[in-house]
Amino acid sequence: xxxxxxxxxxxxxxxxxxxxxxxxxxxxxxxxxxxxxxxxxxxxxxxxxxxxxxxxxxxxxxxxxxxxxxxxxxxxxxxxxxxxxxxxxxxxxxxxxxxxxxxxxxxxxxxxxxxxxxxxxxxxxxxxxxxxxxxxxxxxxxxxxxxxxxxxxxxxxxxxxxxxxxxxxxxxxxxxxxxxxxxxxxxxxxxxxxxxxxxxxxxxxxxxxxxxxxxxxxxxxxxxxxxxxxxxxxxxxxxxxxxxxxxxxxxxxxxxxxxxxxxxxxxxxxxxxxxxxxxxxxxxxxxxxxxxxxxxxxxxxxxxxxxxxxxxxxxxxxxxxxxxxxxxxxxxxxxxx
Amino acid sequence: xxxxxxxxxxxxxxxxxxxxxxxxxxxxxxxxxxxxxxxxxxxxxxxxxxxxxxxxxxxxxxxxxxxxxxxxxxxxxxxxxxxxxxxxxxxxxxxxxxxxxxxxxxxxxxxxxxxxxxxxxxxxxxxxxxxxxxxxxxxxxxxxxxxxxxxxxxxxxxxxxxxxxxxxxxxxxxxxxxxxxxxxxxxxxxxxxxxxxxxxxxxxxxxxxxxxxxxxxxxxxxxxxxxxxxxxxxxxxxxxxxxxxxxxxxxxxxxxxxxxxxxxxxxxxxxxxxxxxxxxxxxxxxxxxxxxxxxxxxxxxxxxxxxxxxxxxxxxxxxxxxxxxxxxxxxxxxxxx
DNA sequence: CTGTTAGCGCCTTCAC
DNA sequence: GTGAAGGCGCTAACAG
Numbered sequence: 001x002x003x004x005x006x007x008x009x010x011x012x013x014x015x016x017x018x019x020x021x022x023x024x025x026x027x028x029x030x031x032x033x034x035x036x037x038x039x040x041x042x043x044x045x046x047x048x049x050x051x052x053x054x055x056x057x058x059x060x061x062x063x064x065x066x067x068x069x070x071x072x073x074x075x076x077x078x079x080x081x082x083x084x085x086x087x088x089x090x091x092x093x094x095x096x097x098x099x100x101x102x103x104x105x106x107x108x109x110x111x112x113x114x115x116x117x118x119x120x121x122x123x124x125x126x127x128x129x130x131x132x133x134x135x136x137x138x139x140x141x142x143x144x145x146x147x148x149x150x151x152x153x154x155x156x157x158x159x160x161x162x163x164x165x166x167x168x169x170x171x172x173x174x175x176x177x178x179x180x181x182x183x184x185x186x187x188x189x190x191x192x193x194x195x196x197x198x199x200x201x202x203x204x205x206x207x208x209x210x211x212x213x214x215x216x217x218x219x220x221x222x223x224x225x226x227x228x229x230x231x232x233x234x235x236x237x238x239x240x241x242x243x244x245x246x247x248x249x250x251x252x253x254x255x256x257x258x259x260x261x262x263x264x265x266x267x268x269x270x271x272x273x274x275x276x277x278x279x280x281x282x283x284x285x286x287x288x289x290x291x292x293x294x295x296x297x298x299x300x301x302x303x304x305x306x307x308x309x310x311x312x313x314x315x316x317x318x319x320x321x322x323x324x325x326x327x328x329x330x331x332x333x334x335x336x337x
Numbered sequence: 338x339x340x341x342x343x344x345x346x347x348x349x350x351x352x353x354x355x356x357x358x359x360x361x362x363x364x365x366x367x368x369x370x371x372x373x374x375x376x377x378x379x380x381x382x383x384x385x386x387x388x389x390x391x392x393x394x395x396x397x398x399x400x401x402x403x404x405x406x407x408x409x410x411x412x413x414x415x416x417x418x419x420x421x422x423x424x425x426x427x428x429x430x431x432x433x434x435x436x437x438x439x440x441x442x443x444x445x446x447x448x449x450x451x452x453x454x455x456x457x458x459x460x461x462x463x464x465x466x467x468x469x470x471x472x473x474x475x476x477x478x479x480x481x482x483x484x485x486x487x488x489x490x491x492x493x494x495x496x497x498x499x500x501x502x503x504x505x506x507x508x509x510x511x512x513x514x515x516x517x518x519x520x521x522x523x524x525x526x527x528x529x530x531x532x533x534x535x536x537x538x539x540x541x542x543x544x545x546x547x548x549x550x551x552x553x554x555x556x557x558x559x560x561x562x563x564x565x566x567x568x569x570x571x572x573x574x575x576x577x578x579x580x581x582x583x584x585x586x587x588x589x590x591x592x593x594x595x596x597x598x599x600x601x602x603x604x605x606x607x608x609x610x611x612x613x614x615x616x617x618x619x620x621x622x623x624x625x626x627x628x629x630x631x632x633x634x635x636x637x638x639x640x641x642x643x644x645x646x647x648x649x650x651x652x653x654x655x656x657x658x659x660x661x662x663x664x665x666x667x668x669x670x671x672x673x674x
Numbered sequence: 675c676t677g678t679t680a681g682c683g684c685c686t687t688c689a690c
Numbered sequence: 691g692t693g694a695a696g697g698c699g700c701t702a703a704c705a706g
Contacts, residue, residue, distance in 0.1 A: 001683065002683090011692065011693045012683090012684080012685095014692060016686090017685095019684090019685095029691080041451075043452055047387045047393070047453050048683035048698095049683080049684055051700090052683075052685040052698055054685095054698075056384070058432075072415065072418060076414070077409060078409065080433075081408045084400075084433065088438065089438055091438070093432055093434060093449075094432070094433040096417075096430065096432075098425045098430075101425065110380055116383060117383050249615075252615070278560075278586075282620050282621070338699065339699090348677045348678075349677090349699090350678080351675090351677075353700065353701060354676085354701095356701095363675060382699050384698090385682090385699035386700055388683070388684090390682085390700080
């Protein structure tokens with residue numbers, strides 16, 4: 001920077017002002033400085049800027065801590081894409097934050113936040129009593145949740161109405177004449193699971209179907225868990241006639257198991273799922289799924305974070321639409337795409 | 338930090354040494370300092386450390402610039418997972434680098450590198466005359482390529498033998514009696530496309546099959562491109578009896594079009610593809626695909642980057658195994674998983 | 675083993 | 691509109 005200043009015949013402060021596009025600077029010197037910057041192929045040292053200005057132009061994205069498995073879920077890729085779209089528009093970069101070896105969830109946050117590495121954070125799909133949220137809240141860290149938080153109701157967040165979506169999906173199956181509907185879930189401490197479970201229960205109740213304890217089982221958000229849990233269902237005395245699965249990945253596992261057991265989908269057992277990844281679309285039979293608009297979740301979360309950073313925050317919670325995409329796995333007539 | 342120093346009754350340097358786990362420091366003071374750090378809930382300012390030490394403990398991952406489309410490809414998610422696995426082990430974080438508005442590929446690199454934001458970079462699947470590589474090379478930036486570089490042969494990189502893989506896949510189809518084999522590709526300026534194309538040509542030649550110009554067409558690495566290109570194939574006078582597709586996503590588009598045209602796969606037309614995402618596994622019919630071990634590509638790339646950073650770099654190029662996963666789309670007998 | 679002294683490269687008052 | 695001085699929080703010699 002000194003070089004630039006010298007060559008342009010101005011002081012370092014002036015160069016600094018040009019870089020940050022300060023208003024009160026003459027067009028002439030500005031132009032001159034920009035030329036010299038170009039000539040010397042100068043780019044400001046981001047780190048030094050951050051240190052001096054206490055801003056990083058970076059947002060952190062916290063990956064879920066059961067990352068080993070779930071990192072690979074299409075949901076995150078889509079959300080990340082949405083975030084990236086908005087961030088790059090604002091000239092921000094994205095820091096992917098994962099737990100370092102043996103570090104717990106709150107430690108990561110402390111490290112990142114107290115280390116001043118980012119201006120704000122986006123969290124994805126929290127677990128229930130996520131101590132992290134408490135920490136961020138208490139320390140006044142700008143952050144947005146993709147998902148919902150049960151403990152506090154004033155957390156800036158972007159989410160679907162997962163309870164209602166699950167209600168709708170369950171209702172759909174009931175209206176199609178099914179009354180032995182099971183629910184296969186992922187990690188029980190994830191908030192999204194709880195909400196989907198609630199919607200499922202509410203629908204059963206509204207339609208006067210007694211809840212059967214054997215019909216709610218869960219493991220991990222993974223394909224093989226879907227497979228394994230479906231095995232368990234098939235061993236029940238009172239075999240189900242429909243399965244709702246908390247995630248497409250799991251539903252593929254379920255579908256595989258059903259096929260192996262010579263169950264016909266949808267005739268013997270209907271199958272419906274969440275997140276509408278391409279997997280659901282191209283499975284055979286194709287699987288009815290809830291489109292949750294993951295990319296939009298990412299975009300809106302990022303937008304909201306910028307709103308907070310610019311202190312023009314509006315409402316706290318934003319709800320993104322969902323939509324049931326009906327496919328073969330719930331359609332007895334084969335006339336649906 | 339000053340507070341910690343004061344309370345622990347030592348100097349700032351000592352605290353600094355404890356933080357960086359300097360060897361020549363007494364266990365007693367170290368312990369004392371650590372206690373005080375804990376007590377004051379102190380975490381070092383990463384940015385300040387970076388400025389002073391000229392290291393960031395961060396690696397940058399450059400997303401491909403046709404990101405709009407390709408960001409969503411499972412390949413990147415898997416590679417990113419691999420990278421993240423190794424990085425977090427070394428206590429590094431990952432900066433996702435995308436083009437800011439109207440910024441070109443080389444500008445991004447300049448901004449990131451000259452801005453000292455990262456210690457090293459991982460690039461994914463470069464385009465052919467990627468000016469970026471030249472820039473990085475000339476400026477002695479530590480970086481690793483996932484993919485190959487045609488212009489220079491001393492670039493640290495991790496890749497599959499895509500040429501051979503494509504050769505094998507083509508040969509497989511030929512041995513199954515097909516001789517009107519087409520190739521549907523993605524962006525032509527991507528290196529991986531070129532190599533796969535070369536392998537395809539070599540196989541044709543080795544088996545004395547004349548190359549038909551109409552049989553090589555390409556567009557983008559997207560589902561709908563696969564669909565559209567397949568349409569074109571189906572309008573040819575001399576309809577093909579096999580299609581090789583450069584990516585699973587595209588192959589689904591192709592498959593959809595074939596079904597709509599009442600073509601039987603594999604009977605009328607065989608279909609084979611690259612990257613072996615879950616989509617290929619669960620499509621109907623399931624699609625033969627090349628498993629390229631994306632996660633391993635990411636891991637190895639990251640490992641190599643650390644080797645370079647620690648200056649114990651070994652060979653430049655590393656080749657990761659691939660494997661043909663045969664599925665229904667190329668099997669006339671239905672006895673394959 | 676530990677303290678002292680200078681920066682790292684930039685931004686931000688405060689003058690002029 | 692511009693320059694000078696001080697400081698952001700930490701590390702890196704250099705002493706001892």
